[in-house]
Every structure is written in structure tokens, then in C-alpha cells.
Amino acid sequence: MRIAIDAMGGDHAPQEIVRGCLQASGHTEAELILVGDHQRITDELTQSGISYDPARIRIMHAQEVIENTDSPVRAVRGKPDSSMVRAIELVKSGEADAVLSAGNTGALMAAGLLRLGRIKGVERPAIVSIYPLIGQEKAFSLLVDAGANAECKASNLLGFAHMGSIYMKSAFGVESPTVGLINIGAEETKGTAQLKDTYQLLKTSGLNFIGNVEGRDIPGGAADVLVCDGFTGNVILKLTEGLAWTILKTIKRRFTEDVMAKLGAAILSGKLRDLKKEFDYSTYGGAPILGIRGLVFKMHGSSTADAVRNSVIKAALVASGDLTGQIRQAMEAYANGEEGTDPDEE
């Protein structure tokens, strides 16, 4: 088992990426291939002060870096020696079983499509993200698409529902996961024309479709798989993250503004710590881009070493199964003659 990591992608690269890999190395049998500037990665490995087995962590040099401001397709074509493209090519050549990056989402999607190709029957690959639930019976829902496709047709959304359901089953063992469509009303006549069409497609999809899910029902875990376009998914994830963080910070400030409050807070410190942990998105690791012929994981742009460690461990776990094969099988079953693409056909 080998995992390729784009060491130069993300807000805290390469430092946090390298440290996360060092931490992960103690928890997985996988060999980790750090792709990026050789000198900078070596420096980070040395400066971390963490000892590691050089047979289990190795460096593959790449000259360039795709920036967040780069235009996705142009970047992938114009920077063939970038850490992201090189890391993805390791999956293509069979030298790695999965690839992870905290870099430019659009570029990661484009690189996956251009270098690995699309699974037959999949119109649009999508990012399947964990949506952590607070104080609910289930720990999370899956959100598809979490940011790869800003605009979507009804048939795209149907594909997302299929891929999300497959991932929920194969990675988390949930049989017949419930599927909800993010919308602005419960009735099937609500929302845009695309969403009304999607509702009808989902009704006859054979999936366990439970109807529309409104914003207010998301935090209660209304469905195992939440389907929406990537714009809405991105807003939902980031808003949840920002709001949970704001509320916790406010609670903390309020609970320490006078002596009595501090006493109460001291008694409740264990509870407060538990709550903070439930809010911590980094514990859930990266999100796979499904629909591509290979395992590509998108990590949060602001991933810290802890988040990278969890993402690497999770990726190794998923790579030990046959997620791509399962998606291929399921998507072909409902695809109506629509062909996949080989690399460089897009």
C-alpha cells in the first residue's frame, strides 16, 4: 500500500503536511510518498525532530506548485511538474494506491479528470465530504457535492446521490443509506427547475430517497446522504464550521468573564472539552473525489498536521477496499450508454 501526498498544497504547506505524514506513519503500514520541493520537504522532516523510517516515507521531487489563484485546467496543463500533478500521476502509473492534496480544489478535480479519466456512467465526479453532526445519534451525514461542481444539472445530482450512497455503504457499512435533496422547502414543487427535476429522478432511482431537506434539518442528521450542487455544499460546510467555532468562542468568553462564571466553567471543563471535540472537523480526514478512475482525496485547505494524519490513515483504509471498482459497477448499472473518458480526453 502506497499513498502519494501533495506536500506543497494547502495554507500550511509544506510544514503541516509533512508533520501530519510523520504522525500518520506511526499509525499505518502504508508507504508515504511526499511529492514537492525536495529541499523544503527534507528541511521540514529534519526540523520536525520526529524520527522516521526512510523506507516508509520517501520524497519525490516536483519543481512547481499550483496556487489557489491558478485557473484549474490551465494550471494542470501549464504546470506538469507541479506537486499535485506529479502526485496524481503516481496513481496513474500504479506507483501509488491513493493521492491526497490540500491544494486548489478545482485543479485537483481537473488533474484527476485529465490524468486518470472518468468512470463510465459518471457525468461529473464529485467531492463527498463528511458533515459532522453534533449531539445526534449518528456521527455524521455525507454531503455530495462539497465543492467540485458549482453548477449542476438534475442528472449530475442523481449521479451524486448514487456515488454518495455507494460510499456510505462501502466505507461506513450503512446498508440502504437515506438520501435527502437540499432544498428551500419540503414540498416536491419547491426550488429551482433543476431541483424539481432532480426530485423526480430520485423518486424513481431505486435509492432510499426521503425527499427534500431544508437547511434547518441538516444539523439534526435528516439523511445519511445529502445531495446538492458544489456551491451550496461549500457554503453549508464552511458556514457550519464558522458558526460552530463562533458559538464556542462566545461560550468560552462568556464563561470566563467573572469569578462565579469561571467556577462554573471549571466544573464543566470536561463537558466543554467534549463539545469542542464534537465540533472538530479535522478529526474526520479528507474527502474523496468520487467518479474518477483512481482514489483522490481532497483535504481541507487549512489542514493542520492532525488533520493530515487523520486523512492519510483514512485514505489508507479506504484504499484497502475497492471503492473505485464498486462505483464503476454501480454507475454502469444505471448509466444509459453514456461512456466514461480515458485520460486526456476531457
Next chain:
Amino acid sequence: MRIAIDAMGGDHAPQEIVRGCLQASGHTEAELILVGDHQRITDELTQSGISYDPARIRIMHAQEVIENTDSPVRAVRGKPDSSMVRAIELVKSGEADAVLSAGNTGALMAAGLLRLGRIKGVERPAIVSIYPLIGQEKAFSLLVDAGANAECKASNLLGFAHMGSIYMKSAFGVESPTVGLINIGAEETKGTAQLKDTYQLLKTSGLNFIGNVEGRDIPGGAADVLVCDGFTGNVILKLTEGLAWTILKTIKRRFTEDVMAKLGAAILSGKLRDLKKEFDYSTYGGAPILGIRGLVFKMHGSSTADAVRNSVIKAALVASGDLTGQIRQAMEAYANGEEGTDPDEE
């Protein structure tokens, strides 16, 4: 000053609507006209046990009710004797200075357009909602559109930015309010084609545009006026409401699960109460639909008596100014020959 209220619209109508009006009557000089089923409203007035001045609260009978499942335009045309349509007509005839409804949002928008008409220069009226901020220096941002227009062109969004800025200034006294565009990245190249176009329009609009605002920055009060399409706005508002509620419920449960925690919670009970109040959306009242030739306020569908009371008081306050006139003036200044509509032209 007279305020018309659709007594039959909303999840808890007519009971909570009638009680909210009774409560408001003690806090405003305005005369309230309750529109809807005469018998049911009379019963609610009697059953409330609250004494009131019949000169200040009167009933106008309307036979029909527009339901949430009704198709907006068809409902407005097909149910001329509905409480919502009748209430709006009171504004048209000059018998009321403003109208409030907790009913079908699309129908309220359609009734406003069809009966009152559009202000010249306004392409699309929009709902301007309060987005409450928790633990921030400012108490709220304004969110436009909060649910009236699921899909929008760039020029529509520009209009929302103008109307939101005018409302922030005229209703809340904020000079040169900051305007942010809800998007999935900070860079001006992010998002859909419409949003890229909107970014360029806002840059040269003369408004105090501060750039894109991502989901995670919304709860921190990134801008005074947040601009987005009605689909995104609806998801943002409802998700925030649902998440805040879920987090508070979880805190409450955690803090009462053992004896020591209960002791800590008892000490902090005042702080917890304050927090809950900050989360309470009902304190902010209804949201105006701007761009219509008349003051129309949308109340939350699940409005309780408290929320209705606050909405009525706020509507009376806004109606005492000349919001519609200010919008007319400002929109005409930037409109390029685009004409408004008279009633029944839409």
C-alpha cells in the same frame, strides 16, 4: 398609521398571529387590521383572554387561505378573496401603510408584484432578512435575497446590493454599509459565471463593496450587507437557525447529565440564558420585500406570538419613515431606462 396582517398565513395561524397582534397593540400606536376568517379570528381574540381596544384592532373578513403547497402566481390569481391578497390590497387602496404575512413566500412576492407593482429600476424585488450575529460587535448583518428569487442574474444581485444598502442606512442608520458577495472562495475568479460578473458589477457600483464572503466568515459579521440568490440565502438562514438550536440543545443535555455538571450549569444559568437570547431569531421581527411599491413584510413561517409582536412593532417603525420612496430614488439613479411595472402588468 395602519398595519394589515394576514391572520391566516403561517404554521401557527391564526392563533399565534392574533395573539402576537394583541401583544403588539400595547406597544405601538398603529391600528392593526387582522385579515382572514372572521369567526376564527374572533374566537382567537376571545380565547386569548387579553383585553384590547376594538378601535385599535379590527377584523377584515377574507374567505380563502393561500397554502404553502399552492403555486404562487396561480394562488394569487385563483384566490382573490384570500387573507394574503386582501391584506395586500389594503396597502394598494391606501387603507394600510404596511402589510405582514407569515404565509407562502412565493405567493407573497407574487401578490406584491401583481397588486402593488415594481419600483422603476428594480429588476427583481428581494427579501432583506436580518442575519443575527452571535458574540460580535455588531448585532446583525442583512442578507439579501433571503428566499424570494431562487435563481438570479448578475444584474439582479447588483440590485439586491443597492436595496440592502439603502435599507441598512434608512432603517438602521449605518452610513456607507459594507457589501459582501457570498461565494465559495475569496478570489474574484471564484464561483459561477454569474458571480464573477456580479463581482465586476459591484466593484464599479459606487457601493462599499469589500469582495467575496465565504460561508465560514458569515457568522463573524464579515459585511453589513450579504448578497446572494434566494436559494443560498434561504439555506444560510435556516442552517444557521438549525445549527444554533442543535448546539444549544446539546449543551443543555450535556450540562445536566450528572450532579456535578448540574451544579456548574446552575452557576452559569444566567450566562446560558443570555446565550439563548442571542440565538433567538424571533426577536428581530419580519423581513421586508424590497423593490415593491408598498411595504410588504415576510414573517418566519413558524412565527410565534412573540415573533409576530416584534414584527408588527418593527413594521410600524419602518412605515413611519419613507423606505419605499428612498428605494425609488436610489434605484432610479442607477437604473438605465429600465421601467417599473404597474399592478397587473407582470
